[in-house]
Amino acid sequence: MRTVSMAITSSAHPSRIIGSCGSDIADSVTMSCGTAPGRLELIATRCINGLIANELKPDSGSATFISGMRAFTRTLDPRCYQIVVLSLLLAYGVLALDFGIHWQNAAAIVITAQLVQFIGTRAAGLARFDPLSALITSLSLTLLLRTDVVVIAALAATIAIASKFLIRVHGKHVFNPANVALVTLMLLSDRAWVSSGQWGSAAISALALACLGFLVLTRAKRAETTLAFGLAYAMLLVGRALWLDDPLSIPLHQLQNGALLIFAFFMISDPKTSPNTAVGRVLFGALVAGIAFTIQYVLYEPHGPILALITCAPLVPLIDGRIRGNLYRWQHPAGTSAGEAKGVY
Amino acid sequence: MRILVTALAATITIAVSTTAQAFCGFYVARADTNLFNQASQVVLVRDGDRTVITMANDFQGDVEDFAVVVPVPTFIEREQINIADNALIEHLDAYTAPRLVEYHDGDPCARYDMMREMGASNAMPSSGAALQDSGRALGVTIEASYTIGEYDILILSAAESNGLIRWLNENDYRIPKGAKRVVDSYLRQDMRFFVAKVNLDEQSRLGYSRLRPLQVAYESNKFMLPIRLGTLNAKGKQELYVYALTRTGRVETTNYRTVKLPSNTEVPEFVQQEFGDFYRDMFARQTIEENQRAVFLEYAWDMAWCDPCAADPLSPDELRRLGVYWVDDQSTGRIASSRPQNVFVTRLHLRYDRTHFPEDLMFQETGDRQNYQGRYVIRHPWQGPTTCDATAYKTAVRERQEREARTLANLTGWDIDDIRNRIAFIGGAPPEPDEAPWWKRIWR
Numbered sequence: 079m080r081t082v083s084m085a086i087t088s089s090a091h092p093s094r095i096i097g098s099c100g101s102d103i104a105d106s107v108t109m110s111c112g113t114a115p116g117r118l119e120l121i122a123t124r125c126i127n128g129l130i131a132n133e134l135k136p137d138s139g140s141a142t143f144i145s146g147m148r149a150f151t152r153t154l155d156p157r158c159y160q161i162v163v164l165s166l167l168l169a170y171g172v173l174a175l176d177f178g179i180h181w182q183n184a185a186a187i188v189i190t191a192q193l194v195q196f197i198g199t200r201a202a203g204l205a206r207f208d209p210l211s212a213l214i215t216s217l218s219l220t221l222l223l224r225t226d227v228v229v230i231a232a233l234a235a236t237i238a239i240a241s242k243f244l245i246r247v248h249g250k251h252v253f254n255p256a257n258v259a260l261v262t263l264m265l266l267s268d269r270a271w272v273s274s275g276q277w278g279s280a281a282i283s284a285l286a287l288a289c290l291g292f293l294v295l296t297r298a299k300r301a302e303t304t305l306a307f308g309l310a311y312a313m314l315l316v317g318r319a320l321w322l323d324d325p326l327s328i329p330l331h332q333l334q335n336g337a338l339l340i341f342a343f344f345m346i347s348d349p350k351t352s353p354n355t356a357v358g359r360v361l362f363g364a365l366v367a368g369i370a371f372t373i374q375y376v377l378y379e380p381h382g383p384i385l386a387l388i389t390c391a392p393l394v395p396l397i398d399g400r401i402r403g404n405l406y407r408w409q410h411p412a413g414t415s416a417g418e419a420k421g422v423y
Numbered sequence: 424m425r426i427l428v429t430a431l432a433a434t435i436t437i438a439v440s441t442t443a444q445a446f447c448g449f450y451v452a453r454a455d456t457n458l459f460n461q462a463s464q465v466v467l468v469r470d471g472d473r474t475v476i477t478m479a480n481d482f483q484g485d486v487e488d489f490a491v492v493v494p495v496p497t498f499i500e501r502e503q504i505n506i507a508d509n510a511l512i513e514h515l516d517a518y519t520a521p522r523l524v525e526y527h528d529g530d531p532c533a534r535y536d537m538m539r540e541m542g543a544s545n546a547m548p549s550s551g552a553a554l555q556d557s558g559r560a561l562g563v564t565i566e567a568s569y570t571i572g573e574y575d576i577l578i579l580s581a582a583e584s585n586g587l588i589r590w591l592n593e594n595d596y597r598i599p600k601g602a603k604r605v606v607d608s609y610l611r612q613d614m615r616f617f618v619a620k621v622n623l624d625e626q627s628r629l630g631y632s633r634l635r636p637l638q639v640a641y642e643s644n645k646f647m648l649p650i651r652l653g654t655l656n657a658k659g660k661q662e663l664y665v666y667a668l669t670r671t672g673r674v675e676t677t678n679y680r681t682v683k684l685p686s687n688t689e690v691p692e693f694v695q696q697e698f699g700d701f702y703r704d705m706f707a708r709q710t711i712e713e714n715q716r717a718v719f720l721e722y723a724w725d726m727a728w729c730d731p732c733a734a735d736p737l738s739p740d741e742l743r744r745l746g747v748y749w750v751d752d753q754s755t756g757r758i759a760s761s762r763p764q765n766v767f768v769t770r771l772h773l774r775y776d777r778t779h780f781p782e783d784l785m786f787q788e789t790g791d792r793q794n795y796q797g798r799y800v801i802r803h804p805w806q807g808p809t810t811c812d813a814t815a816y817k818t819a820v821r822e823r824q825e826r827e828a829r830t831l832a833n834l835t836g837w838d839i840d841d842i843r844n845r846i847a848f849i850g851g852a853p854p855e856p857d858e859a860p861w862w863k864r865i866w867r
Contacts, residue, residue, distance in 0.1 A: 378496075
């Protein structure tokens, strides 16, 4: 049975909804999803509404710059940051790193994702259409999926978004949308692949990616999964190097991988597919790291992290079932924005 | 003291330039691997887990001193090692080499529009028993030893690297500093080693003066090339060419960036005389620009054809000898096509050392079948008589020549004024220096 848990959460925090991205224009959203410009305008409107609402807040208007910024970031839907950062990364990849992303693929992914999201919204009987999560998935897919067949690009977007509506347990979708699409297509087609080495290992860009990604995460308040994954993966790589008596430049090189950072900061951190509790998220992050390491450095197969995430995803409902003690904390985390609670689909 | 060559290293090839006509211009020159010193060449045939690797060695010296230690991802048996002909790799090198093509402008009066069209169309077992005994005492297991062609092959599996290293020392091989550590690491990753050394009797009997490439066929999910041992005994940076032959599409590295070299650019006419220098300097500059950590794509093409052809595509027979087992076998009586099918070739070129390439090269096959080649274009202006006012044409050519000069300077780092002086600008003198803004000349 599908549930719209966002409605429950929203009503529990009415004060947070006002001013957060999208919630205040929910009614108009459902109707304005016909064309791409309409959607873009919508996203911009929703993010800007966050800004306007912030300015209207009496307690932040006279505060210092820092507290003002804090208030501002608290008000903004974290997904807006994600969209901005992913767009910047995409621009960097295309302009500076020559990723060879076909614009037709990007367009096919974005349009199909929104279309499937719209159909899914209607079919699930949701009150409003929410384009933000689907846009984030589109950007992730555009960044990671490589193919020279437009149909595969569109298929990726379809699988990603449809999986959110179709594969659900306890009101949450099981698989990270971009992850399930990538793995499915990599396994089914030899015309789709992931170029994990294309980010290069220049330390500076790795650092930049990490910082930008962390910015997104701090707003998402879901840093445990990423931190646990990153720490466990780094420890395993360093441990392997020590066991092999390899120079530490090797694990360092392995960690300075742009695709790994994008995975850690933008895929595994997905609040909708990670466990509800902090303990569960740490466990989950470490588990994904262990399996990713095994795939990559014991079985010597590429794309360890992406494959590990899809392997571990079905365990999330089990983890949530076993570790219930902290469930309450997730429903009322301090400083959680309404936007985080929304977008279950 | 013998010299141990612990690299996947290769022969320097001597290639002969040929001229062939093709749709995309006249092929005039190519940049062979012999442009670079210490160049190794490796052919990787990969299909699923099946791998055939062909290694050409650039060892130059007394073959008596020669031995190569090759790490392989899995245990191999005698039948899995073979000796190939140098000609195969030379042909593959010639077929995939970056190329220079030329166009001749037509009579501007007869076909005035041609220039614009062309501008737009720029898309373009021996002593084994004794060795075995000495090996056992040292804790190294010699799993097999035999003679193939002019090589004595020893397959080693040491419980620890001390055994292998001591065995090599005892046999008078000079071990590069740090080799023990790397050998130890490989052994812990379940990799095996084989040692190939030249059997002088066999060599003189067979009559080969140059060492032939070694081939190994194995099945392993590790799609990789061990380069770490090679970085130990090298003086400075090494050049490595990897030719991947696959069924599906282009091959790229998963742990280093794979970058396409700038291609399809117009360069001044005089580059024809020094295409080798041009390519070497361009490659050096691009390497620096990528922080010396990139693998460069020089060619990615369906083996069935080429355009323009720097050399003919390899025949099905040649491909089979390189290990491409899935191409039509003419000996089976099947009607083999005149062209090999379903083979995609990727040529990768990297300049590596331990600092910038600390880890072995890991590869993956992608679904990308887009053709790419290193192609550079020269265009000869019309030199014949004109029967009309060709001022506009001449102006356009001068602009083009200036553009080509700047492109060349950007690609190679050569001095722009030297380049301009070497260009036969139509209408005489090069463009006035003040055509370029003054600030462009300050920090060059």
